[in-house]
Amino acid sequence: xxxxxxxxxxxxxxxxxxxxxxxxxxxxxxxxxxxxxxxxxxxxxxxxxxxxxxxxxxxxxxxxxxxxxxxxxxxxxxxxxxxxxxxxxxxxxxxxxxxxxxxxxxxxxxxxxxxxxxxxxxxxxxxxxxxxxxxxxxxxxxxxxxxxxxxxxxxxxxxxxxxxxxxxxxxxxxxxxxxxxxxxxxxxxxxxxxxxxxxxxxxxxxxxxxxxxxxxxxxxxxxxxxxxxxxxxxxxxxxxxxxxxxxxxxxxxxxxxxxxxxxxxxxxxxxxxxxxxxxxxxxxxxxxxxxxxxxxxxxxxxxxxxxxxxxxxxxxxxxxxxxxxxxxxxxxxxxxxxxxxxxxxxxxxxxxxxxxxxxxxxxxxxxxxxxxxxxxxxxxxxxxxxxxxxxxxxxxxxxxxxxxxxxxxxxxxxxxxxxxxxxxxxxxxxxxxxxxxxxxxxxxxxxxxxxx
Amino acid sequence: xxxxxxxxxxxxxxxxxxxxxxxxxxxxxxxxxxxxxxxxxxxxxxxxxxxxxxxxxxxxxxxxxxxxxxxxxxxxxxxxxxxxxxxxxxxxxxxxxxxxxxxxxxxxxxxxxxxxxxxxxxxxxxxxxxxxxxxxxxxxxxxxxxxxxxxxxxxxxxxxxxxxxxxxxxxxxxxxxxxxxxxxxxxxxxxxxxxxxxxxxxxxxxxxxxxxxxxxxxxxxxxxxxxxxxxxxxxxxxxxxxxxxxxxxxxxxxxxxxxxxxxxxxxxxxxxxxxxxxxxxxxxxxxxxxxxxxxxxxxxxxxxxxxxxxxxxxxxxxxxxxxxxxxxxxxxxxxxxxxxxxxxxxxxxxxxxxxxxxxxxxxxxxxxxxxxxxxxxxxxxxxxxxxxxxxxxxxxxxxxxxxxxxxxxxxxxxxxxxxxxxxxxxxxxxxxxxxxxxxxxxxxxxxxx
Numbered sequence: 001x002x003x004x005x006x007x008x009x010x011x012x013x014x015x016x017x018x019x020x021x022x023x024x025x026x027x028x029x030x031x032x033x034x035x036x037x038x039x040x041x042x043x044x045x046x047x048x049x050x051x052x053x054x055x056x057x058x059x060x061x062x063x064x065x066x067x068x069x070x071x072x073x074x075x076x077x078x079x080x081x082x083x084x085x086x087x088x089x090x091x092x093x094x095x096x097x098x099x100x101x102x103x104x105x106x107x108x109x110x111x112x113x114x115x116x117x118x119x120x121x122x123x124x125x126x127x128x129x130x131x132x133x134x135x136x137x138x139x140x141x142x143x144x145x146x147x148x149x150x151x152x153x154x155x156x157x158x159x160x161x162x163x164x165x166x167x168x169x170x171x172x173x174x175x176x177x178x179x180x181x182x183x184x185x186x187x188x189x190x191x192x193x194x195x196x197x198x199x200x201x202x203x204x205x206x207x208x209x210x211x212x213x214x215x216x217x218x219x220x221x222x223x224x225x226x227x228x229x230x231x232x233x234x235x236x237x238x239x240x241x242x243x244x245x246x247x248x249x250x251x252x253x254x255x256x257x258x259x260x261x262x263x264x265x266x267x268x269x270x271x272x273x274x275x276x277x278x279x280x281x282x283x284x285x286x287x288x289x290x291x292x293x294x295x296x297x298x299x300x301x302x303x304x305x306x307x308x309x310x311x312x313x314x315x316x317x318x319x320x321x322x323x324x325x326x327x328x329x330x331x332x333x334x335x336x337x338x339x340x341x342x343x344x345x346x347x348x349x350x351x352x353x354x355x356x357x358x359x360x361x362x363x364x365x366x367x368x369x370x371x372x373x374x375x376x377x378x379x380x381x382x383x384x385x386x387x388x389x390x391x392x393x394x395x396x397x398x399x400x401x402x403x404x405x406x407x408x409x410x411x412x413x414x415x416x417x418x419x420x421x422x423x424x425x426x427x428x429x430x431x432x433x434x435x436x437x438x439x440x441x442x443x444x445x446x447x448x449x450x451x452x
Numbered sequence: 453x454x455x456x457x458x459x460x461x462x463x464x465x466x467x468x469x470x471x472x473x474x475x476x477x478x479x480x481x482x483x484x485x486x487x488x489x490x491x492x493x494x495x496x497x498x499x500x501x502x503x504x505x506x507x508x509x510x511x512x513x514x515x516x517x518x519x520x521x522x523x524x525x526x527x528x529x530x531x532x533x534x535x536x537x538x539x540x541x542x543x544x545x546x547x548x549x550x551x552x553x554x555x556x557x558x559x560x561x562x563x564x565x566x567x568x569x570x571x572x573x574x575x576x577x578x579x580x581x582x583x584x585x586x587x588x589x590x591x592x593x594x595x596x597x598x599x600x601x602x603x604x605x606x607x608x609x610x611x612x613x614x615x616x617x618x619x620x621x622x623x624x625x626x627x628x629x630x631x632x633x634x635x636x637x638x639x640x641x642x643x644x645x646x647x648x649x650x651x652x653x654x655x656x657x658x659x660x661x662x663x664x665x666x667x668x669x670x671x672x673x674x675x676x677x678x679x680x681x682x683x684x685x686x687x688x689x690x691x692x693x694x695x696x697x698x699x700x701x702x703x704x705x706x707x708x709x710x711x712x713x714x715x716x717x718x719x720x721x722x723x724x725x726x727x728x729x730x731x732x733x734x735x736x737x738x739x740x741x742x743x744x745x746x747x748x749x750x751x752x753x754x755x756x757x758x759x760x761x762x763x764x765x766x767x768x769x770x771x772x773x774x775x776x777x778x779x780x781x782x783x784x785x786x787x788x789x790x791x792x793x794x795x796x797x798x799x800x801x802x803x804x805x806x807x808x809x810x811x812x813x814x815x816x817x818x819x820x821x822x823x824x825x826x827x828x829x830x831x832x833x834x835x836x837x838x839x840x841x842x843x844x845x846x847x848x849x850x851x852x853x854x855x856x857x858x859x860x861x862x863x864x865x866x867x868x869x870x871x872x873x874x875x876x877x878x879x880x881x882x883x884x885x886x887x888x889x890x891x892x893x894x895x896x897x898x899x900x901x
Contacts, residue, residue, distance in 0.1 A: 005592070005597075006623065009700075010624070064754065068777070071734075080717075083716070085712070125474045132481075154845050155845040158832070159830045160830055163740075168832050172834050173836045175664070175666050175667040187713075188711040188713040188714075190710075193711045194710065197677040198677050205496065205521045207684075208687055217874065218486070222868060225849065225851050226868050229868050231837060232555050234837050235552075235863060236544060243836065247541075247665075249664045251638040253552065254636055254637075257636070269639045271637070273635070301543070304543050337633060340643070343724035343725070344648075344713075344724040347718055348714070348715045348716075348719040356621060356626075359708075370720070371719035373708065373712035376675070376678025376682070377681060377683075378699065378700040378701075379697055380697045381695060382685065
């Protein structure tokens, strides 16, 4: 008798074993020169799978996202929404505009496997830490420049971020209801996060290639272009001669589909993807007539605009007669896709996400408990993990400068005096939480010796 | 615009001539290398991928990403075809193949195998022995029941990387309970916290204030990029140790784990965010505003950017009230609406061209000046996909190659991934059912019935 499949997989992905397992990117050193969300998230993905990521910030200023937050609400002197973007990194404060600062960055760059930056095109070159300089001292390096419009093309110097990339790529123009003057952006900086994962994918491709060939290379991660990669609208336009435009809350690739209100005032998304699903959906509805109707039987005809709209109406009128629980039960019984619209609190309290490791209640030495996202992909042998949340600006200066660059305490003190390296100022987001006793913090006061 | 661009290039070039900066010619050489993929190596041309995606588009996209980086991707469908073929906006198709499927059929080989028959399973096993990655989207446990799941295939090939994509994943109690729930992008958007945030403000009329779908496969592509990242990390590990592993993706979660905001916000603030229309939770102003000939972005993060925007829009009089970032990231929606409407009124007086020129020349001056507090106001115009296709910038970058196919004619599709040594590229499309049966059966010694 073979073991039950889910018993097998539950063991394969057991959360309590994660810390004992290998790390795929162990020994890979990443120099993260980026700021805000796009670059840092790409670097975070590498840290998650075991790379040593050194994040460089300007002393007394730091990454601007340290001081950003939603609705002006901070948490333990930090932006709570900064912790899941930069966990498990080493934080150093170096002023790139000082010649000695630039030299320090180049020394780190010489020892790095991957470098990530997301300034406007040309900025790092002007600072003297671009690929053209670094590749001379470290030809095997993989150097990723991430920007809104890319490194070449007439708009390359235009600055931008999430919102602008959504606008420039066409993504913004496809969400909302037709015939209204409102275009909804995809929230939560999707225009940064998706391109960040895509950029990480390009870096993983380059790492695989380097493992085969020993060669490094330069990557041009173009945010707007990466967003375009998610749209079928371009192909649609050239194939049909028409524009798809906005389609409200229905999905025009599935019929019926939409998000509707239930009897108990909740919202449920329902979408029917295949002919088989349509047949069982009609059973749930008790509408054999629809199941046998030639107009609706086959996807090609069911998807036609007028047919889809007619079915959506039937679906909407059915959903309002059911409670959300009842609907979920029917969907499971009849094997069609239905899901309640989940909000922030429901997601944060979802037991499934916790068991899965998609949301992790992390116990951090400095910040204590915080619920943060887990990896998208769960790997059975080399799972992603979080080792610590973020740290204050320049917190790892001594660790990195002594351990990696071999500087002495006196040399670091001199650099501090010259304001080449440094830590935080009073502003929220840069400094440690008020209860944290720095004098007893061995990492902050690193003297040498044991690993972190 | 052209003139502004030239000034900007001059300003940047001046930096590059400074002591310690790079030689302009060195940088230009690197940029030139980015412009073409001709004659260049393919990073993954030693990798073989089996794509068994069935009625789950995220699987097809995962395979596409690897195919664009050079992997040999064999798409395996049942003889009647994958239902994803016809998941297409309003059923639009070219000779029976839907638009999204056509777009993701890049660099793939199309074969048919009946995985429920012993012959089909034997052929799959022959392929698995040679494969590096297998992607499947069947109901969790289905492949295992057929005798071709991860625990059987890893015996045949210990180096196999087995990527499973399903709505709730292949483990946990809920994964088991929901194993038969089919995939759709819309339900994944709903379940992962995206739909709850898209839509008009609570006081707007129904259904505009209802949860709304992001108008493309936002959850599907997020699952795919996560899966591809996982697969490539595992492949890196395999190159060092020879070991394969299993990878699990839950599409009902992927989006939440990608953007990360919903779990942390729910935990820290214990209060869900409501739909916010065209406003932004984090910043004001941060959005697109209607000008005389379209929509234009006004996004100010730092105080100096905000001051610059106020000056350019002729609204300096309100600066005192909204001076610091903390004033502009309030949770008081009435305050946000107030500032938003000031910007809205100001913007409505201009054309896009006027705003763009004001902003661009201001940022050029700021970049050229020694005073670093000048701010960098940024803007762009909202483009529709049709307009994007016409833009010189993307034409220069070769973002939309046109690929010819004997059945489908010329197909336009987006691609991205510029790299100096191993750029991503689209070489061909192959979308007919069983189009490459002969080639693949012959090449890998598969047995025809």
